[in-house]
Amino acid sequence: MxxxxxxxxxxxxxxxxxxxxxxxxxxxxxxxxxxxxxxxxxxxxxxxxxxLPEPIITERVEHANALIKVISEHGRKFFDHKGTIATLELDKNGKVWLIDEYTKARVYTQYNGTWRRFHHGGTLRDLVCAMRDYITKGKKLSIEWIAPARCNPENGSIWGYDKEAAAAVRAAAAQLPIIEQGEQA
Ligand SMILES: [Zn+2]
Structure with a gap:
């Protein structure tokens, strides 16, 4: 077992x-x-x-993990480390954890201080927090969260995705239930 x-x-x-x-x-x-x-x-x-107890995966956790998967398949492939994809999960107290794809450690997303064992920067941390709030409160994400454009969109995304990769990840993400519908990708 x-x-x-x-x-x-x-x-x-x-x-x-x-x-x-x-x-x-x-x-x-x-x-x-x-x-x-x-x-x-x-x-x-x-x-x-x-x-460790088995993770609690609700429908909204699945929706958030679907977004992580889409992001991992485009551009710089954030949340993918050699085929290991980061995942979100709930514990029995309703708290959200991220299993970091690189450190393979659980990161407690409700913590306000430095996230040790989380190997991304503040932009992706903010995105993880938005996904956490979707899981706990059902608050959907605006498509603006995904590969946000630089001031001059010709320069690609602040994620470091070029224009094409940013457009592709947004188009894929826009189909997901975690993303607010009725907005242009
Ligand atoms: Zn160890």
Missing amino acids: SQRIECSRRTCRWTGENSELSKVLDPKYSAKSLTVYNYVCPKCGSKSYYE
């Missing part, structure tokens, strides 16, 4: 399934010519981790 776990090392907090743990020989036993394996965090090698 697969079990979701989180690394207990504070600086790591890798999240994944127990089947993803790394199997390493225990050096203590190797010295005595015994083969004993340890299962350790694949990111930091820590032997200590704890079980």
Whole structure:
């Protein structure tokens, strides 16, 4: 049975399934010519981790994750790291977490201070907060959130997407239920 776990090392907090743990020989036993394996965090090698409950995925969480997926498929492919896509989820207290695609750690999105283990800047953090509010309050996002244009639109988007990629991601996002309808993409 697969079990979701989180690394207990504070600086790591890798999240994944127990089947993803790394199997390493225990050096203590190797010295005595015994083969004993340890299962350790694949990111930091820590032997200590704890079980995490399965994520709570509501319809609105699915809508938000669909937007993340669309963004990950265009331009600079934010939220995609070598095929791992960031995901949002709820806990049993109704709080929203983001699993960062790069650090593979859960980021608590209700926190006002610095988001450790979130490896994007303020623009995408604001977008994650907007998705969080959609999940918790049902407040849809304006299409203006997606790849916003620079003052001179010829220069592409403030996301660093060129004009074509920005137009493509907006056109795809405009179809999603999380985006306010009746607006021009
Ligand atoms: Zn770890």
